[in-house]
Amino acid sequence: MPVPGAWDGTPILSSGLARRKAPIWFISAQSADLVYLSAKRRSGLSQRKAPIWFISAQSADLVYLSAKRRSGLSQRKAPIWFISAQSADLVYLSAKRRSGLSQRKAPIWFISAQSADLVYLSAKRRSGLSQRKAPIWFISAQSADLVYLSAKRRSGLSQRKAPIWFISAQSADLVYLSAKRRSGLSQRKAPIWFISAQSADLVYLSAKRRSGLSQRKAPIWFISAQSADLV
Incomplete structure (x- = not known):
């Protein structure tokens, strides 16, 4: 059932992408505007295999899927x-989907990139983040490897201020953002999302933060939260 006050998905779901073509990744950042990738950029993700992932950023509103979009x-x-x-x-x-982790043990974030299988995190992999302190966002792309963040890697972003989004492509290395590197997007307005779609290399924000990845090696996709256009 739809959550009161949450975005219902109707206007944009049909915008630009065919419903039967490929699932769309939605990231809601303080607004109802959707960020989406075209099917052509999906590179390695099976259309019929992967579900749609929703991340509600800087808001307590729930993001939900309609039955028809569950892929x-x-x-x-x-x-x-x-x-x-x-x-x-x-x-x-x-x-049934908890994969051996107790309900009361710890909250787990599952985002599976190439299948309907769940990517799970054990308490031991939480890397210094308390359960009650801050959540960790995991997006595993093309593998079951876990992406985790330690408090020390948060790079200037306060826990209560804004989260960091991680999208790992076949690697456990961390992709991180610093508040000062948001490239024209206001901190309170919307974050920048990075999706590595055409390679297994990690996506970093600026050239200086690439940690050994040359500019020509890994493409960066910037997706603005306040528009549907790809940057």
Whole structure:
């Protein structure tokens, strides 16, 4: 059922991308505007295999999927993943999909990139982040490897201020943003999302932050939160 006050998805779901063509990644950042990638940039992600991932950034509003957009995930089989960026709200999965992790043990964020299988994190992999302190965002692309963040790698972003989005492509290395490097996007307005779509290399924000990746090696996709256009 739709969550009161949350964006219903109707205007943009049909915009530019065919419903049957490929799932769309949505990131809601303090607005109802959708950020999406074209199917052509998906590079290595099977259209019928991967579900749609939703990340609600800087808002307590829930992002939900309609039954028709679940892309291989049954309504009763697996729930929708909610990631709240500025709160300690728990993200939970149905008992059957928890993959051996107790409900009361720790909140787990699952974002599986190439299948309907769940990517899970054990408490031991949480790398110094307390359960009640801040959530960790995991996006595993083309692998079951976990992407994790330690508090020391947050690079100038306060825990209560804004989250950091990580998209790892076949690597456990961290992709991180600093507040000063948001490239024209106001901190309070919207973050910048990085999606590595055509290579297994990691995407970093600026040339100086590339950590050994040359400019010509890894392409960077910038997606603005306040428009549907790709930068």
